[in-house]
Amino acid sequence: MSSHGNTVDPKKTVLWDAEYHGHDVISTRSLGFFLYLLSDGMIFATLFAAYGVLSYSHNYFGGPTPSQFVHPWYTFTQTVSLFLSVLAYGMGMAAMKNRNRGGLISGLLGALVLGVVFLCLDVHDMTDLARQGITIATSGGTSAFIILTQVHAAHIFFGLIWILVMVAQVSSKGFTTDTVGRLLSLRMFWHLQAIIWVFVYVFVYLWGYIS
Amino acid sequence: MSSVRGYLSGFLISGLLMLAATYMAATHAFPPFGLLMVITVCAAIATIAQTYFLLHIDTAEHNIWNTVSLVLFIPLFVLTIGLTWWMFSQLYLHTMPAMAGMH
Numbered sequence: 001m002s003s004h005g006n007t008v009d010p011k012k013t014v015l016w017d018a019e020y021h022g023h024d025v026i027s028t029r030s031l032g033f034f035l036y037l038l039s040d041g042m043i044f045a046t047l048f049a050a051y052g053v054l055s056y057s058h059n060y061f062g063g064p065t066p067s068q069f070v071h072p073w074y075t076f077t078q079t080v081s082l083f084l085s086v087l088a089y090g091m092g093m094a095a096m097k098n099r100n101r102g103g104l105i106s107g108l109l110g111a112l113v114l115g116v117v118f119l120c121l122d123v124h125d126m127t128d129l130a131r132q133g134i135t136i137a138t139s140g141g142t143s144a145f146i147i148l149t150q151v152h153a154a155h156i157f158f159g160l161i162w163i164l165v166m167v168a169q170v171s172s173k174g175f176t177t178d179t180v181g182r183l184l185s186l187r188m189f190w191h192l193q194a195i196i197w198v199f200v201y202v203f204v205y206l207w208g209y210i211s
Numbered sequence: 212m213s214s215v216r217g218y219l220s221g222f223l224i225s226g227l228l229m230l231a232a233t234y235m236a237a238t239h240a241f242p243p244f245g246l247l248m249v250i251t252v253c254a255a256i257a258t259i260a261q262t263y264f265l266l267h268i269d270t271a272e273h274n275i276w277n278t279v280s281l282v283l284f285i286p287l288f289v290l291t292i293g294l295t296w297w298m299f300s301q302l303y304l305h306t307m308p309a310m311a312g313m314h
Contacts, residue, residue, distance in 0.1 A: 027273065034277050038284045045291040052292060053299035058307065072237040079229050083222055086265060090218030191265040194225075195258055201229065202254040206236040210246050 026181045033185040037192050040155075044196055047148040051204060054144035055211075061139040066208025069134055075205045078121045079197065082156075085114035086194045089163075093187055101174065104183075105167055111190065112163045115156055122153045145204065152200050155193050162186050221264030225257035 057065070092107015126146070129135070136143045166186055169179050232253040235246060262268045268278050 030274075031276055031280075035280055038280060041284060041288060042291065045288045046295075049292045049295035052296040056303060058303075072233050076229065076233040079233075080226065083226050083229075087218055087222040090221075090265065091215060094215045094218065188266060191261065194265065195261050198225065198229070198254050198257050198261070202232055202250050206232060206250055207247060210236055210239070210243050 025177055029181050030184055034188055037188055047151055051144040051148050054140045059141040063139045064134050066145060067211060069129055070205050070209040072206060072209055078118050079201050081114045081117040082194055082197050085111045086191055088114060089190050105170060108163055108167050112160060115160045119153060119156055148204060149200060152196060159190055159193060217264045221261050224260040228253040228257040
């Protein structure tokens with residue numbers, strides 16, 4: 001980073017440091033975790049690809065298609081609860097910036113409750129489908145549909161556990177390099193779930209309903 | 212870490228776009244292909260707004276490598292989905308002539 005704008009003299013340039021000067025712990029961890037999240041994004045790429053190739057009409061084998069079992073306004077309530085959960089988390093992080101521990105914990109708890117609402121709506125939707133006889137075993141199309149949406153739901157589930165862990169850690173340890181770094185990683189994780197949900201919602205639920 | 216205003220803008224922009232997309236899909240406001248185009252634009256703008264306002268991905272020097280890795284990730288994501296879909300659409304086209312063109 002320090003080389004920006006400096007002219008480099010090849011005869012005098014030092015190519016490596018003789019000593020270790022240490023790193024900015026939080027930014028190094030954040031970049032590492034961000035790269036991990038991008039590789040998680042590739043899991044979704046393969047699942048979207050599988051859904052793409054298994055959503056032709058012959059893949060449903062004459063059985064139910066998303067245009068028959070998706071309810072756009074029902075799933076829209078899931079969208080709103082997830083976006084509000086992300087907003088609550090963001091508010092918590094803004095409170096952390098002001099060293100307001102109570103504000104951060106309220107934000108985390110708000111994110112937790114709204115995430116639980118999202119997950120309950122999803123589980124209700126899936127049990128409703130199962131009651132109608134629509135499961136992963138029904139056809140290739142429903143299989144791809146259910147696996148993709150439930151892998152996203154599984155991410156939400158583990159995110160909720162992580163939020164609970166952070167509530168406990170912030171309550172007991174306060175703001176340390178470790179807890180703040182973890183909160184920043186969780187922020188990236190949680191916000192990325194909302195971004196992936198935009199794709200799941202628009203291209204799987206809504207597009208499935210239209211076609 | 213960012214301001215309350217940034218998080219609110221991200222929430223409002225993406226929320227309203229999803230509301231618009233849901234309304235158009237639920238009422239079948241356009242023919243299917245037109246509808247796909249419109250909801251794709253909604254998804255694209257919502258994604259960009261969330262990436263900027265929530266993930267704080269921008270060109271500021273302190274997190275430039277996050278931005279670079281995200282930009283380099285996009286082609287991998289698009290190619291994985293696009294090439295797989297293209298291969299299978301060709302397969303279906305050549306192995307299931309009776310079902311060609313069906314979506």
